[in-house]
Structure formats: C-alpha cells, structure tokens
Amino acid sequence: MSELNLTDVAKTYGSVDVLKNINLDIETGELIVFVGPSGCGKSTLLRMIAGLEKISGGTLEIEGQVMNDVPPAQRGIAMVFQSYALYPHMTVRENMAFALKIAKMPTDEVDAAVDRAARILQLDPFLDRLPKALSGGQRQRVAIGRAIVRDPKVYLFDEPLSNLDAALRVATRIEIARLKEAMPDSTMIYVTHDQVEAMTLASRIVVLADKGIAQVGTPLELYETPDNEFVAQFIGSPSMNLLSGVITQTGETTIVKLDSGGTAVSRVATDASDAGKQVNIGVRPEDFQPADRDPILEGIVDFTEALGEVTLLYFAAEDGADTVVAKLPGVQRNMRGQTVAVTAEPDKVHLFHQGISMRK
Amino acid sequence: MHPAFQGLLTIAIGVSGCVGYFYFSNQFLDKVLFPARGPNAGRNINRANIIRPWLFLFPALAALGLYLAYPVVETLRLSLTDRVPGGGYTWVGLDNYIQMAREPKFWEAMRNNMFWLIIVPAMSTAFGLLVAQLTDRIRWGNIAKSLIFMPMAISFVGASVIWKLVYDTRPAEQDQIGMLNALYLFFGGSDPQTWLTIPFWNSFLLMIVLVWIQTGFAMVILSAALRGIPEETIEAAILDGANPFQIFFKIKVPQIKTTILVVWTTITITVLKVFDIVFAMTNGQWETQVLANYMYDKLFRANDWGVGSASAMVIMLLVAPILVWNVRNARKEME
Numbered sequence: 001m002s003e004l005n006l007t008d009v010a011k012t013y014g015s016v017d018v019l020k021n022i023n024l025d026i027e028t029g030e031l032i033v034f035v036g037p038s039g040c041g042k043s044t045l046l047r048m049i050a051g052l053e054k055i056s057g058g059t060l061e062i063e064g065q066v067m068n069d070v071p072p073a074q075r076g077i078a079m080v081f082q083s084y085a086l087y088p089h090m091t092v093r094e095n096m097a098f099a100l101k102i103a104k105m106p107t108d109e110v111d112a113a114v115d116r117a118a119r120i121l122q123l124d125p126f127l128d129r130l131p132k133a134l135s136g137g138q139r140q141r142v143a144i145g146r147a148i149v150r151d152p153k154v155y156l157f158d159e160p161l162s163n164l165d166a167a168l169r170v171a172t173r174i175e176i177a178r179l180k181e182a183m184p185d186s187t188m189i190y191v192t193h194d195q196v197e198a199m200t201l202a203s204r205i206v207v208l209a210d211k212g213i214a215q216v217g218t219p220l221e222l223y224e225t226p227d228n229e230f231v232a233q234f235i236g237s238p239s240m241n242l243l244s245g246v247i248t249q250t251g252e253t254t255i256v257k258l259d260s261g262g263t264a265v266s267r268v269a270t271d272a273s274d275a276g277k278q279v280n281i282g283v284r285p286e287d288f289q290p291a292d293r294d295p296i297l298e299g300i301v302d303f304t305e306a307l308g309e310v311t312l313l314y315f316a317a318e319d320g321a322d323t324v325v326a327k328l329p330g331v332q333r334n335m336r337g338q339t340v341a342v343t344a345e346p347d348k349v350h351l352f353h354q355g356i357s358m359r360k
Numbered sequence: 361m362h363p364a365f366q367g368l369l370t371i372a373i374g375v376s377g378c379v380g381y382f383y384f385s386n387q388f389l390d391k392v393l394f395p396a397r398g399p400n401a402g403r404n405i406n407r408a409n410i411i412r413p414w415l416f417l418f419p420a421l422a423a424l425g426l427y428l429a430y431p432v433v434e435t436l437r438l439s440l441t442d443r444v445p446g447g448g449y450t451w452v453g454l455d456n457y458i459q460m461a462r463e464p465k466f467w468e469a470m471r472n473n474m475f476w477l478i479i480v481p482a483m484s485t486a487f488g489l490l491v492a493q494l495t496d497r498i499r500w501g502n503i504a505k506s507l508i509f510m511p512m513a514i515s516f517v518g519a520s521v522i523w524k525l526v527y528d529t530r531p532a533e534q535d536q537i538g539m540l541n542a543l544y545l546f547f548g549g550s551d552p553q554t555w556l557t558i559p560f561w562n563s564f565l566l567m568i569v570l571v572w573i574q575t576g577f578a579m580v581i582l583s584a585a586l587r588g589i590p591e592e593t594i595e596a597a598i599l600d601g602a603n604p605f606q607i608f609f610k611i612k613v614p615q616i617k618t619t620i621l622v623v624w625t626t627i628t629i630t631v632l633k634v635f636d637i638v639f640a641m642t643n644g645q646w647e648t649q650v651l652a653n654y655m656y657d658k659l660f661r662a663n664d665w666g667v668g669s670a671s672a673m674v675i676m677l678l679v680a681p682i683l684v685w686n687v688r689n690a691r692k693e694m695e
Contacts, residue, residue, distance in 0.1 A: 052595050073601030085592035089614040098610075099600035146596075 003028040003063060003187045004049070004154055010057035011044055018044055020211050022058065031180050031188040033198040035234070036208035043158055045208065046191045050079050050156050062153060073099075078147035079156040082163060084139045086131040086146075092118075093127040096146050117148040120182070137168045144179070157190040161197065177201055195235060199223075207231050229355045232282050238312065238325045241288075242280045242352070243297070250275050253346055254358075260321070262296045266349035268359050279358070282350035285312065288326035291343035297324055298341040306331060313340065378419075385415045432676070439669035456666035466671065468647055469654040472563050473678075476634060476650060479564070481627040483571045485620060488578025492586050493608060495579075505583065509576035516573070516636035523569045524641055527555040559647040566648055569637050574630065578623045585619040586612060618689055625686040632679045651675050 009022040019041045026032050034042040047053040049060060051072030060067045067075050078099075086095050093114055100110040118124050121141045131139055140160060147155055160176070161169045177200070180188060192198055198205050199219045207214040207222065207230070214234075215227045226232035226240075233239040245258035250270040256279060257263055264281045283296065291298075299315040302323075306312075311332040315324040326342050351358040389411060390396065394404035439456055441449040460466045491508055495501030511519060528538030529552050536542040541552040556562045589612055597611045613620070635652035642648040644657065651671060659668030 050599060052598065071601075072599045077599070079596070079599050081592045081596060083590065083592050085590065085596040087593055087596070087611060087615075089617070098597070098602075102601045102606060146600075150600075 003030075004189075005061040006049075006058065007061070008058035009045075009048065009055060009060060011041065011048060011053065012056045017211055019048075019208075020057075022213060024206060024213065024216065026187060026189070028187055029185055030203045031190060031201055033202035033205045034189065034191045034208055035193065035195060035198045035205060036214075037234070038193060040208045041211065042191045042193075042208045046079075046156050046158055046189060049075075049154070049189065050077055051075055073102075076153040077156055078150045078152035078154075079158065080140075080143045080147050080160045082159040084131070084143040084163070086139055086142055088131055091128050091130055092123060092134070092142050092145075095131070095142055096149050099146070099150050113149045113151075114145075117145040120148065120179070121145045136164050137172055140164065140172060141175075144176075153187060155186060155188040157188065159191055159193070161192070162194070173197055173200060195237065199235075205235075207234060209234070225357070225359060226282075226350065227357050229280065229282070229352050232350060232352070232357075236284055238285050238327070240282045240284050240350070241324045242282050242322065243324070244278065244280050247274050247277050247279055254351060256281050256351070258296065260297060260299075262298065263294055264296045264344075264349050265294075265346045266351050267347040268349070268351045270351070270358060274353075274358070277353055280352045282352060283344045283348065285325040285327035286310075287344045287348035288328070288342040289344065290328070291341045294343065295341035296343045296349075298339065299324070301335045301338050301340055304332070304336050311335070315340075381419065382416070386412070389415065435669045435672050435676075438665050439673050440666075442666050452666065456670040460667050460670050463667075465644075465649055466654060469644075469649040469651045469671075472647075472649060473632065473651050475563060476567055476570075476631045477628060480567050480570050480574065480631045480634075481624045483567075484574035484578045484627050485582075485624050487571065487575040488580075488623065489582050489613075489620070491575065491579045492583035493612075496583065496586060505579060508579055511573045512576040514573070516570075516634075517640045519569050519573055520637050520640035523565075523572070524556075527565060527641075529554045556642050556648075557646045562642065562646055563648050566637055566641055569641070570631065570634060574627050578627065581619060581623050582616065585616040589615050618692060622686060622689050625682050625689065628682050629679055629686065632675060632682070651678075 004024075004026040006022050006024040009019065010017070011019040022045065024032075034045060036042045044053055048055050051067070051070065055068050062075055062077070087098065090098065096114045096117060097110045100113060105113075114127075115124075118127055121144060123138070123141055123145055126134060126138060126142075131142065134142065140163075143160070157176075161172055164172060176190075180186070180201070190197075190201060202219055204216060205219055205222055206216050209230050215222060215231045217225075219235075222231055222235045226235065229242060233242070243258050243260060243262075243264070245256040245264065247254055247270060248257045249255035250272050252267075252269050254266045254268055254270045254274075255263060256266065258281070264283075266281060281296075288296075297315065301313045302316040303314040304311060305314075308331065310327050310329055313326045313328065313332070313335055315326070317323045326340075389408050394408040394411075395401075396405050396408070398404075440451060440453060442452045442455070443449050491505070495504045498504075514522070525537065526539045527541075528536075529541055530536050530538070532551055536545060536552055538552075538555075540555055541549075544553060555565055593611060593615070594607055597607045602610065633652055634650055635656065638644055638648055638650050638653045639656065644650070644653045652675060655668050655671040655675065657668075658664045658671060662668075
C-alpha cells in the first residue's frame with residue numbers, strides 16, 4: 001500500500017515558483033532520497049511534507065488522508081534536522097521524551113519508549129547528559145532517537161550527515177542503513193546533496209531539478225538509464241561526458257558522427273526519421289577504454305589525476321567544448337601530453353536529443 | 361567667553377591631555393628610565409614592558425580610587441561619627457545605625473524598597489519578554505520596539521514629570537488634564553482622586569514609571585537573545601506537537617534563562633538606587649519613601665551626616681551581592 005502520495009504539489013513564494021507539478025507515490029518501507037543541486041527545492045519539499053512550509057498547490061496524502069492543512073505533529077511524521085536541533089537545556093532523556101510528554105503519554109510508557117530507542121542507538125550511557133557534552137555523532141544519534149520514540153509512519157531526514165566529518169559520515173551512513181533494515185515497515189525520506197549517500201541508502205532516488213522531478217528510479221536505474229542529460233550528469237562522479245554529433249545511421253544500433261571527428265556506436269535504437277538529427281552522445285568516464293580503431297575520441301591528455309585504483313585523464317578541450325574525462329583502471333603512468341584514443345561499448349553509449357534520452 | 365567655545369576648549373584640553381599623558385609617560389619610560397641601549401638593553405626592555413600596563417591603567421585606577429573607593433571609606437567613617445557643633449567630630453560607634461533603626465521612616469523606606477525590588481524587575485522583565493516575543497514576527501514590530509525603547513532615552517526626572525501629568529488632579533468642576541483621572545471619571549468614578557496621596561497604592565504608581573522606562577531595556581536585550589535561539593529547535597518543537605505557549609515557556613525561555621537573569625539583576629540594581637522618581641513625584645511623602653531618598657533627606661535636608669551615611673552604607677550592602685552575582689552571570693554567558 002502506498003504510504004505517501006504527492007499529487008501536483010507546488011510551492012510558490014509570492015510570484016516565484018519554487019516547485020511545481022511534483023507527483024510522487026512512496027510505498028511503505030521505502031527509503032526515498034531527494035537529491036539535486038543546491039537551491040533545487042529538495043529541502044523545501046521535505047519541509048512541506050513535514051508541515052513546516054505551506055503547500056501552495058496540489059495535495060499531500062499520508063496513508064490516504066489529505067494532510068495539507070493538518071498540523072505537523074498530527075501527520076505521523078518525525079524529522080531529523082541537519083543541525084540536530086536538540087533542545088540545549090534538556091538532557092538526552094528529556095530531549096527524546098519531550099514529544100511524548102507533550103502528548104500526555106503516561107510516564108512509564110514514556111520511559112519505556114525512551115529506553116528502547118536508547119538501546120537501539122546505544123545511547124544508554126548518555127541519557128542524563130546535556131547535548132553540549134556529546135560529540136557530533138552522538139548528537140545525531142539523539143536526534144534520530146527523538147524521531148524513533150515517536151514511532152512515526154514516515155521519517156524525514158534533512159541532510160542529517162552534512163555536519164559530521166568524513167569518517168563519521170561513513171559510519172553514521174551505515175548506521176542509518178542498519179536502522180532502516182531493523183525497521184522494515186518504516187518509510188523514510190532523506191534529503192542530501194551527497195550522491196554517495198543517495199546511491200548507498202536509497203531504495204529509490206528522486207532527482208529534483210528546475211522546479212520539478214527530473215527522474216525517479218532505483219540508484220542503478222538512474223546510473224544506467226538516465227532519462228535526460230541533467231540526471232546523466234548529476235549521478236556519477238566525475239560526471240558523464242557529453243559530445244555533440246549528428247546521427248548518420250539509424251536502426252538497432254545508431255551511429256553518430258561526432259563534431260570532434262570521432263564516431264560513436266550506440267545500442268540505442270533509432271527510427272529512420274531520426275537520421276541527420278543533432279544529438280549528444282553520453283559516455284561515463286569509467287566506460288571509456290583505450291581504442292585501436294574507430295575511436296570516439298582521440299586527443300591530447302592535458303592533465304591526469306592518479307588515484308591509485310583508477311587514473312583520470314582530462315583531454316585538452318576544444319574551443320567551447322566541455323573537458324572530456326576518461327577513467328582508466330589502475331595506475332597509468334606517463335599519460336600526460338600523449339595522444340590517446342578512447343572508445344566505449346555500444347551499450348554504454350547514451351543518446352540525448354534536445355536534452356532528453358532517445359532510449360525508448 | 362561663549363559657553364560653546366568653553367566646551368570645545370575643554371574637550372581639546374582633555375583629549376590632548378590624555379594623548380600627552382600616554383605619549384610622554386611612555387617616552388619617559390623608554391628613553392629615560394629604562395633606555396633600550398647600553399649594556400642592559402635587553403633587561404631594560406623587559407622591565408619597561410612590565411611597567412607599561414600600569415602606565416595605561418593609572419588614570420583609570422586613580423579616578424576609581426578617588427571617586428569610588430575613597431567615598432566608600434569616607435562614608436563608612438561618617439556613619440560611625442557625629443559632628444560636633446563648631447567643628448570636629450566624635451566617634452559614636454553604631455549609634456547612627458541604632459538611631460536609624462528606631463525611625464519608622466527608615467523601615468517605611470526599607471519596606472517600599474522591597475516592593476520596588478520585587479515588582480519593578482519582575483514587571484519590566486516580563487513585559488520586555490512579552491514585547492520582544494510579540495513584536496518579533498509582525499511587520500510594524502520594529503516601530504513598536506522603537507516606541508517602547510524611547511523612554512530609555514528620557515531622564516528619570518523627565519519621566520516623572522510626564523507621569524505626574526498622567527496622575528494630575530484638578531478640582532471636580534474643571535476638566536481633568538490627568539489621564540488617570542479622566543479615565544477614572546469616564547468609567548464612572550465619582551470624584552477626581554489625588555492618586556499620589558493614597559498610601560500604599562501610590563508607591564505602585566511610582567513603580568509604573570520605572571517599569572515604563574526599564575521595559576525598553578529588557579525588551580532590547582531579550583529580543584536579541586530570542587533571535588539567537590536556533591530556529592530548528594523551535595521547528596523541532598512544532599513537530600513534537602508543542603503549542604505556542606509550550607514552545608515559549610519550555611523551549612524559548614529556558615534557552616535564554618541566563619540573559620533573563622542578567623536583565624533581572626541589572627534592573628534590580630537600578631531599583632535599589634531609585635531616587636529621582638520618588639524625589640520628583642512625592643519626595644517620600646504619603647508613605648512612598650525609599651532608601652535613596654531617605655539618605656538624601658538625612659544628608660542634605662536634615663544635615664545629619666551620620667544617619668545619612670549609615671543609610672548609604674545599607675544601600676551599598678544591599679547592592680553589592682547582586683552586583684557581584686550579575687557580573688558573574690554576564691561573564692558566564694559570554695563564555
């Protein structure tokens with residue numbers, strides 16, 4: 001059963017559209033990640049679901065019930081903030097118990113709920129401490145604990161890891177993944193700008209761009225079959241190379257003559273009517289491999305970055321074109337200044353016409 | 361000489377005197393006393409640097425000593441002596457204090473001061489907090505705040521004159537220019553009241569003047585403190601189901617507790633020293649006496665330096681602990 005539905009949801013500030021035409025069904029037990037560039041409205045959308053921002057248009061339903069004008073506390077959601085938002089004057093126990101006390105739950109039930117959450121998150125030794133006596137990771141766990149005690153239908157996470165240092169971020173990410181596994185029936189919505197978090201945690205990713213949803217899909221769907229150039233370039237690092245060209249042969253496999261001189265073969269099928277169309281081919285840096293003949297690209301390596309496990313080659317950009325990046329496995333020595341030819345398997349070559357994927 | 365010119369001249373002399381003092385005293389230290397040359401150059405530089413802070417501190421220490429420390433000692437001495445007619449003085453021990461303790465006026469002043477002490481800081485802080493909270497989210501809030509802050513810019517005597525007009529009484533057959541009487545009659549009061557002569561309640565009418573002044577102060581400090589509360593904690597409380605009152609009392613107020621205490625104690629100290637308002641409005645008549653005005657009465661009206669100084673010591677003893685506590689709190693908040 002679907003847990004949360006967004007239908008034509010929109011947000012405007014005065015006459016400025018921030019979000020429009022947001023349609024999304026979230027199933028029970030999913031972990032949905034909102035990603036997008038900064039300012040794309042992903043946090044705004046989360047806050048609209050939470051009830052902290054007014055919904056300007058469309059409907060939000062949770063378990064079939066319209067929630068547009070329901071106060072935040074009665075929506076069955078709990079939110080974990082980026083800055084933790086712990087109450088600084090309350091101990092860890094009081095922080096976690098606050099919502100239940102407000103709801104006038106009997107004391108023994110409150111204690112039981114707090115103790116259970118503390119056990120899950122290993123917060124038992126810190127229950128009587130004030131937040132300022134905790135480390136960043138512990139504070140984040142308290143913030144999560146505060147959400148758990150309320151036993152919500154939907155958990156909302158607003159960039160919960162971005163205030164932690166790199167090592168702790170990885171550890172906490174795994175903790176959140178474990179927590180999700182321990183609570184298979186809980187639905188989570190998670191906002192991040194970090195695509196590693198998105199790829200590793202999400203059951204489905206929602207890419208937001210240009211006031212709307214660019215694509216929804218599992219992490220690998222977005223990686224393997226992006227619907228448009230934005231998603232193609234947003235998911236994956238370094239981002240997908242786009243090279244412009246003209247379709248010279250259509251059919252089961254399509255051949256594109258590139259403006260830079262190379263030839264690309266793509267497994268994306270095209271109709272005869274597509275011939276001569278101006279298109280962009282997309283190739284991920286990691287899909288490039290050295291070519292003996294018919295290269296997609298032949299160019300001088302302008303710069304290299306050796307990461308050990310892989311080596312990044314940056315090709316000298318022609319006027320106005322984006323720098324093309326290839327990621328070759330292992331250590332590649334003395335590539336700088338060399339002329340290198342690269343190609344890619346036909347089923348790794350994406351085709352975009354006017355920004356939209358030609359895959360059917 | 362034109363007074364404006366005199367003023368300018370005073371400023372010029374004062375400022376150049378300060379600059380001159382710092383310049384020449386440092387020159388003397390570096391060039392004459394411990395010159396940075398010769399066989400002991402290194403040692404001299406170190407010594408000069410040990411002395412230098414005291415050069416800068418000296419004017420302030422001297423002024424504080426002369427105008428603060430010395431008067432305290434002198435007041436203590438005066439409170440333990442009596443003047444002998446024709447010159448000189450005699451030590452009388454605690455006689456002045458005993459005499460003061462036997463005067464009903466002193467206990468009236470003590471009692472009134474206690475009322476002032478409880479009511480004015482409480483009301484000023486409460487109103488200040490209320491105004492700070494209520495004006496935070498409305499568009500004309502800043503205008504409201506400026507208006508409420510304005511009494512801070514008026515001297516206590518000026519404020520007293522304004523409020524004397526509010527409490528003014530005219531004979532029954534005339535129009536009332538006092539707002540309180542005008543309202544009183546409008547709402548069905550029979551005769552205009554001489555408000556400031558009604559014992560017990562008149563003290564509260566005087567307190568309103570100080571509350572009116574101090575609310576602005578409390579509001580400005582508390583408004584800044586309220587803005588310093590992280591917005592997310594409030595949003596978290598909204599999500600936790602807290603209503604606006606619970607958010608205010610359980611989330612906001614506890615987070616600015618130290619600021620509230622500092623505001624409270626600062627106003628308390630002002631209250632303990634309150635003099636001008638009582639002096640200008642009732643002069644301590646009709647049971648409105650307070651300690652500072654009592655002291656003034658004794659010192660400068662009755663010319664009883666002994667009892668006057670004794671009451672001054674009482675005020676100081678009452679203020680000192682609050683002052684120490686206040687400074688400690690303010691320091692703790694800065695950490």
